[in-house]
Amino acid sequence: MTKMHNYSAGPCILPQEVLKKAGEAIINFNGLNLSLLEISHRSKDYVEVMNKARSLVKEVLNVPDGYQIVYLGGGASLGFLISAMNFLKVGGKGAYINTGTWASKAIKEAQLIGDVEVIANSKEDNFNYIPKSYHVPEDADYLHYTSNNTIFGTQFKSIPETDKMLICDMSSDIFSKPIDVSKFDLIYAGAQKNLGPAGSTLYIVKEESLGLTGRDIPSMLNLQTHIAKDSMFNTPPVFPIYVNMLTLEWLKNLGGVEKMSQLNRAKADLLYSEIDRNPLFKGFANIEDRSDMNVTFNLSDNSNKERFDQLWKNANINGLKGHRSVGGYRASIYNALPIESVQVLVDVMKQLEQ
């Protein structure tokens, strides 16, 4: 099988050993002579998967006591609604930082639930930077932000300071580096970047921050429902959660998020250095806000497009096309992408120059 260099923005590259184990479990799981797909989610074997997937999140991210781990379906898009439903008080207000498409969608969903104030917004510059100065209103219940903006290639380099509750959509950079979970009341993340395949969404929630809205929340949208049932209120997305578990095992064995952070830094440095050095390319995002996960760039001269596209396709590179909102190119260099693949892209960029 030809080795591909997979720069897809998500669903994205996963570790080869994870894919191998996942494929095997489809045929014969745990030596049961049954597929993982055809056993009860209440069976001993699957309950162990769910418990391990949840405890590995705590271990790998060093989650403090008082936090609960829940896996649901629906992606971050349902998380936009669930976060507002569970944290925006009746008659209260949510404060949002708008740094791109996903933040805008989070704002739109919260507006259906209650009062929303957008306290900072980089839309006027097509979201190519992270706003640094903002004021969280005194009457806000929480501050919501998107830690990494997949489409625009920007990333918060520090956690916003606030004395309000703090909620973060961390879909596209969770598990890429250490984070201080104790600063958050809710972290949610669609799995299909560093964690696993599409179909499951992770919630890390401070339990004492729940139940304060004065709102009757439908069962499936109520994080307390899922916590009370150990993330098994109803049939969970069995296979995606299993792959999450495998990916977290891989990450732990590799050295955890500290080690991963070093590897990701090295990959990002290699690629951004070439973008800055090579006169044929220019970066999209403000330099100080550049994402370590999604590297957005353009050709300086668009007449090179056909040749560049041919070169990277010939090098077995996949998924480099930029999002339509930005154009150009986007190299998503998530955890599972090896630095060797980044070197292949950098070599292609040098080749274009020659």
Added chain:
Amino acid sequence: MTKMHNYSAGPCILPQEVLKKAGEAIINFNGLNLSLLEISHRSKDYVEVMNKARSLVKEVLNVPDGYQIVYLGGGASLGFLISAMNFLKVGGKGAYINTGTWASKAIKEAQLIGDVEVIANSKEDNFNYIPKSYHVPEDADYLHYTSNNTIFGTQFKSIPETDKMLICDMSSDIFSKPIDVSKFDLIYAGAQKNLGPAGSTLYIVKEESLGLTGRDIPSMLNLQTHIAKDSMFNTPPVFPIYVNMLTLEWLKNLGGVEKMSQLNRAKADLLYSEIDRNPLFKGFANIEDRSDMNVTFNLSDNSNKERFDQLWKNANINGLKGHRSVGGYRASIYNALPIESVQVLVDVMKQLEQ
């Protein structure tokens, strides 16, 4: 690999050839040298999967024009909320038939959205029958029922007559037999029975029946959102939907729902005949309401329990334990379970008698 006879109630047995193809796609999908799990859901290859999964539903169930097919996450449990959100008018009323645990949960979620009237209820007999006489109130927006009750082993043998809109949770018997889709405004079904693995939920919806509630519906809960985006409003549960597609191909090649209905009838007849013949066993559900999907039964004399349990486990039977609400045994004989497996169970029942 030892062949197991898998009677799990769901997630449940899937066709062997489907599992084989699914396992292969985890490693190398469509000859792309990439896993199905690591390609973009917007890629040509995956868009084809989604379109095929949707069009096969139409083909296999002979869905009339004017209906749309959507795949979401969240299971039927989210469907309870989505159905009420999209059909229960502001100031209106939903009529519900309560035939068990899942119907009760649907009622509970709808009560958060508006006025609900339970027009028939078999709870006083631990849901061992399907109510036949009920009146749908003139001011009801719709009638909601659960076509098959997995836990109690009862099944509607005909579609309820009403001039109101009709909504059905068909999670556990969809694709087991032909249905007249034109009688319904919404059919929804968690996939993890006859359709595929856990993690996706199918909605078959009459488009002209939507948008009539006078309610602002959050994006992810609004069926119109998903229809407008061809079931790709956000990243769908990629792998579960792929397995749905494979299962529908298998079903179509086998002869469709007409053929499947004959096979299921034969399996149910074989097992119910033995339950009725063998003095050591008694059925749980009322005879006329017996499910062709979930066969619930008890031992006449519980002192045989240890021996019976040993016998079926020795015969490589899996998942026969009844739900705690009913006790005894439950043999789920979904589409993918071959009649040979039913014969093995019947032989074990005869063996116990000797």
